[in-house]
Amino acid sequence: MSDTIVEAVEYFSANVADLKDIPAFAKDMKEFESKCDRYVHTILTELNKTFITPIEREDIMALTTSLDDVLDGIEACASRFEMYHIQEPDEYIVLFADNLVRSAHQIKKAIYLLSEKKLLAIREPAIAINELENQADDLLRVCVKSLFASEKDPIELIKRKEIYERLEQTTDCCEDVANTLESIVMRNS
Amino acid sequence: MSDTIVEAVEYFSANVADLKDIPAFAKDMKEFESKCDRYVHTILTELNKTFITPIEREDIMALTTSLDDVLDGIEACASRFEMYHIQEPDEYIVLFADNLVRSAHQIKKAIYLLSEKKLLAIREPAIAINELENQADDLLRVCVKSLFASEKDPIELIKRKEIYERLEQTTDCCEDVANTLESIVMRNS
Amino acid sequence: MSDTIVEAVEYFSANVADLKDIPAFAKDMKEFESKCDRYVHTILTELNKTFITPIEREDIMALTTSLDDVLDGIEACASRFEMYHIQEPDEYIVLFADNLVRSAHQIKKAIYLLSEKKLLAIREPAIAINELENQADDLLRVCVKSLFASEKDPIELIKRKEIYERLEQTTDCCEDVANTLESIVMRNS
Numbered sequence: 001m002s003d004t005i006v007e008a009v010e011y012f013s014a015n016v017a018d019l020k021d022i023p024a025f026a027k028d029m030k031e032f033e034s035k036c037d038r039y040v041h042t043i044l045t046e047l048n049k050t051f052i053t054p055i056e057r058e059d060i061m062a063l064t065t066s067l068d069d070v071l072d073g074i075e076a077c078a079s080r081f082e083m084y085h086i087q088e089p090d091e092y093i094v095l096f097a098d099n100l101v102r103s104a105h106q107i108k109k110a111i112y113l114l115s116e117k118k119l120l121a122i123r124e125p126a127i128a129i130n131e132l133e134n135q136a137d138d139l140l141r142v143c144v145k146s147l148f149a150s151e152k153d154p155i156e157l158i159k160r161k162e163i164y165e166r167l168e169q170t171t172d173c174c175e176d177v178a179n180t181l182e183s184i185v186m187r188n189s
Numbered sequence: 190m191s192d193t194i195v196e197a198v199e200y201f202s203a204n205v206a207d208l209k210d211i212p213a214f215a216k217d218m219k220e221f222e223s224k225c226d227r228y229v230h231t232i233l234t235e236l237n238k239t240f241i242t243p244i245e246r247e248d249i250m251a252l253t254t255s256l257d258d259v260l261d262g263i264e265a266c267a268s269r270f271e272m273y274h275i276q277e278p279d280e281y282i283v284l285f286a287d288n289l290v291r292s293a294h295q296i297k298k299a300i301y302l303l304s305e306k307k308l309l310a311i312r313e314p315a316i317a318i319n320e321l322e323n324q325a326d327d328l329l330r331v332c333v334k335s336l337f338a339s340e341k342d343p344i345e346l347i348k349r350k351e352i353y354e355r356l357e358q359t360t361d362c363c364e365d366v367a368n369t370l371e372s373i374v375m376r377n378s
Numbered sequence: 379m380s381d382t383i384v385e386a387v388e389y390f391s392a393n394v395a396d397l398k399d400i401p402a403f404a405k406d407m408k409e410f411e412s413k414c415d416r417y418v419h420t421i422l423t424e425l426n427k428t429f430i431t432p433i434e435r436e437d438i439m440a441l442t443t444s445l446d447d448v449l450d451g452i453e454a455c456a457s458r459f460e461m462y463h464i465q466e467p468d469e470y471i472v473l474f475a476d477n478l479v480r481s482a483h484q485i486k487k488a489i490y491l492l493s494e495k496k497l498l499a500i501r502e503p504a505i506a507i508n509e510l511e512n513q514a515d516d517l518l519r520v521c522v523k524s525l526f527a528s529e530k531d532p533i534e535l536i537k538r539k540e541i542y543e544r545l546e547q548t549t550d551c552c553e554d555v556a557n558t559l560e561s562i563v564m565r566n567s
Binding site: 141144145148152154157158161179182183186187 | 425435436439443457460461462532533536537
C-alpha cells in the first residue's frame with residue numbers, strides 16, 4: 001500500500017503542473033485508488049484466516065485504514081480537477097504535491113522499518129511527516145489568503161479553495177498514518 | 190437506536206421530495222434526534238450502574254456514539270433546508286435519501302445480529318454499508334459536478350453543495366457504525 | 379496545557395470584539411499554540427523515558443492530542459481574521475468566544491480532578507462541556523441562517539461562514555477532550 005501511495009502521489013505531482021488531459025489524469029488516479037482498495041480487501045481476507053498476527057489485528061486494521069485514507073484523499077483532489085474543469089497551472093498546487101511526495105516517501109520508509117521490526121527507528125519518519133503537515137498547513141494559509149486577495153469570481157474561488165483544502169487534508173491523512181505508527185510503537189516496544 | 194435511525198431516515202426520505210412545510214419537517218427530524226439522545230443518556234446511566242457487560246464497555250460506548258452520529262448527521266441536513274429556505278425538489282437529494290434508507294436497514298440488521306450474538310454474520314451488512322457509502326461518494330461527485338455546470342448564483346450553489354456534502358457525510362457516519370461493529374467482531378470472535 | 383487553553387481562549391474572547399491590530403492578535407494566538415506544542419513535545423519525550431505511568435500511556439497520548447486540537451482550532455480561527463481582513467465586530471463571534479471560555483474552564487477543572495485522581499467527579503465537567511457544545515451547535519444554526527438572510531456578497535458570506543464553522547468545530551474539539559476523559563474514567567474506575 002505504501003508503494004502505491006508513493007506511485008500515486010508521484011504521478012499526481014508529475015502531471016498536475018501541466019494538465020493536458022484531465023479525464024485521463026482523473027481516471028489514472030482512480031486506478032491507483034482501486035489498486036489500494038484491492039490491497040485492503042486482501043489484507044482483511046488474510047486477517048480473517050490467520051490466528052496469529054505479528055502485531056495486534058486491530059493495529060493492522062487501523063494502519064490499513066489510515067493508509068487507504070491517504071490514497072482516497074489524493075484521488076478525491078484529482079477528481080475535483082475534472083469536476084470543476086480546472087486546467088490552468090497553479091504554483092500552490094505544485095507545492096502541495098511536492099509536500100505530499102516527500103510525505104509519501106517517509107510513509108514508505110516507516111512501513112519498511114515496521115516490517116523489519118525496527119520499531120524505535122520509526123520515530124524519525126513519523127516526526128518528518130508531522131513536520132511536513134505543519135508546512136502544508138502554513139502553505140494553505142498563504143494560498144487561501146492570496147486567493148481571497150486576487151480571485152473576485154466567487155465560484156472560481158470556491159473551486160480552488162476546496163482543492164487547496166483537500167490537498168492539505170491529505171497531508172492530515174499522512175499525519176494520521178504517522179500517529180497510528182507511533183501508537184503501534186508505543187504498545188510494542 | 191437503530192430503530193430510531195430507520196424511522197428518521199424513512200421519514201426524511203418520504204418527505205424530502207415534496208417539502209410543503211419545512212419548519213414542521215425540521216422540527217420532526219429534531220424530535221427523532223432528541224429521542225436518540227435520550228437513548229444515549231439511558232445507555233450511559235445503565236453502563237455506570239452495571240458491573241458486567243456482554244461486550245466491553247468501551248465497545249458499547251463507541252457503538253452508541255457512532256449510532257448517535259448518524260442521527261445527528263441526518264438532522265443537521267434537515268435543518269439546512271430550513272436555514273437556507275430550500276423548497277424545490279431535487280432528484281439528487283432523493284437519491285441520497287434512498288441510499289441512507291438502505292444503509293439504515295443494514296445497520297438495524299447488524300445490530301440485531303449483535304444482540305443475537307451472531308457476530309460472524311455481521312460482516313455481510315457491514316460490507317453492504319461500505320458499498321452504499323462508496324455509491325454515495327460517486328453520487329456526490331456527479332451532483333456537485335452538475336451543480337457547478339448549471340448553478341450560476343454562488344449563494345445558491347453554496348447552499349446546495351453543503352446539503353449534498355452533509356448527506357454524503359451522513360453515509361460516512363453509517364460506515365463508521367459498520368467499522369465499529371467490525372472491530373467489535375474482530376475482538377470478540 | 380489546560381492552563382494555556384484557558385489563557386488563549388480568554389485572550390481571544392477579550393480581543394475579538396474590538397480588533398484594532400489583527401496581525402498582532404493572530405501572532406499572539408500563534409504564540410499560545412506554539413507554547414502548547416512545546417508541552418506536547420515535553421510530554422512525548424517524558425513518556426518515552428518513563429516505564430511506569432499513572433494511567434495508560436495511550437490515554438496520556440489521546441488526552442494530549444485532544445487538548446492540542448483545542449488550541450489548534452482556536453488559533454486557526456484567529457488566523458482567518460488576518461487571512462480574510464475581518465475587522466468589524468460580530469456579536470455571534472463574541473457569543474462563540476464566551477462559550478469557549480466557559481468550556482476551557484470546565485476542561486481545566488476536569489484535568490485538575492484527573493491529577494487529583496478524583497475520577498468519578500470528572501463526569502460533571504464532562505457533561506457541562508457536552509452541553510456547551512450543544513449550545514454552540516444551536517448558535518451556529520442561528521448565525522448561519524442570519525448570515526444567509528442578510529449577507530448578499532458571496533465572498534463575504536464564505537469568509538464569515540467559515541469563521542463561525544471553525545469556532546463551532548473548536549467546541550467539538552472541547553467535546554473530544556470530554557469524551558477522552560470519560561473513556562479514561564471508564565477504564566480506570
